[in-house]
Amino acid sequence: MTTQAHERPYFPAPDAVLHDNGIRFDSYRRDDTEVRVSYLPPGAVVAPQSRAEAQVGMVFRGELSATVGGVTKLMKPEHDVYVVPPGVELSAVNTSSSETVVLEIRRDKAGESCPAPSGYFLEPLESRKFVKMDVTFFLADWIELMIADIPGGGEMPYHKHSHEQIGICLEGRYDMTVEETSHELRFGGTYFCASQEGHSAANPHTGMARSLNIFIPPRYHRVPKPGDDQDSEQESP
Structure with missing residues (x-):
């Protein structure tokens, strides 16, 4: 892709970043939301850090031992998702002998609440x-x-x-x-x-x-709020 991101806001060109620890990622961004496709070599460590953004991540290939708010889970491809609210610590390590690919959304939108599920991890609904x-x-x-x-x-x-x-x-x-x-x-x-x-x-x-x-917010499975007795939003394309 040769078109610059500001000329194609729907399909931004990625920024490629390589860290000293061997982790590399492609970053796609529009306004207050970033998508990262990260490649972690065997043994790579993501040091504990809390961020101002909410973070949602899924392993696409390989496996990842992730710790969120003191809860640790060995994440399997397309089966486990971490949801990290702003200010909550996340760390991770690729404990496998192969490269791990992680897809992550980072979001910092003013006025938006980004709570975590119980235990910080999701499995398929x-x-x-x-x-x-x-x-x-x-x-x-x-x-x-x-x-x-x-x-x-x-x-x-x-x-x-x-x-x-x-x-x-x-x-x-x-x-x-x-x-x-x-x-x-x-x-x-x-x-x-x-x-x-x-x-x-x-x-x-x-x-x-x-x-x-x-x-x-969720489109096909509207999350009911306390005291909300309305039917779920009608599903359509």
């Missing part, structure tokens, strides 16, 4: 079919993650909603359109879709494509 795609959901009070398999020829029709949506290509390649801007996403490629920005996705290829989609 459910897996099912949705618009001819196999999808798996993870849910916290303020954020929802959806892994979607997009079959060859599959598509998500153009639509809008009030929720912010962020997406990361995990495997294969697919075409993403936000407003009138289209871009082919490959591994790590990220899009940012603000509230009421129209968007669609299509896989014109024969092979499967996979994506991680983040909704803020």
